[in-house]
Every structure is written in C-alpha cells, then in structure tokens.
Amino acid sequence: MKKGLGILSVFLFILTICLYAVTVYYGIEILPGLLTLAILILVPIAGIVVSLMAKNGVLKWIGLVGNGFVVLIAGIIPLAASFFWGSP
Secondary structure: OHHHHHHHHHHHHHHHHHHHHHHHHOOOOOOOHHHHHHHHHHHHHHHHHHHHHOOOOHHHHHHHHHHHHHHHHHHHHHHHHHHHOOOO
C-alpha cells in the first residue's frame, strides 16, 4: 500500500511537469489559464502530501523533491517576481 503512494506521487510529478512543459515551453494552452495555474500548484502539493505518507525509498524522495521543484518553479518564483516587477 505505501509503495503505491510513492508511485502515485511520482506520477503526479510527471503529470504536472509535462503540463508545465507543454504550457510554458511550447505555448500550447490545454486548459484555460487560471485552471492550469491551479493545477500546477494544487496537484504538486497533493503529491508532496502523498509522498510524505509513502514508504521510505527512492520513489518517496523523487516525489518529494520533484513536486517541491514544480511548486517552486510554477508558484513561488512567479509570485515573488510579481512583487518585484509590479507597476511603477
């Protein structure tokens, strides 16, 4: 059961990194903008929670670091940048 949680966490990471790559690098908008942003923030947070419950091992750490990376790149950095590059 706990190994399945690690696999789920890695799957959520791969799903969100693919959605991020398609949206940002290729410019293809699969979903409306706000829905894409919500998915890019909420799904990796769920992946982090799932990976914390998973059995210790490689899958747990891949899910934890990968989903954390997606949250950092898709959520925290753009939020911080909006504070610095706001209207003058």
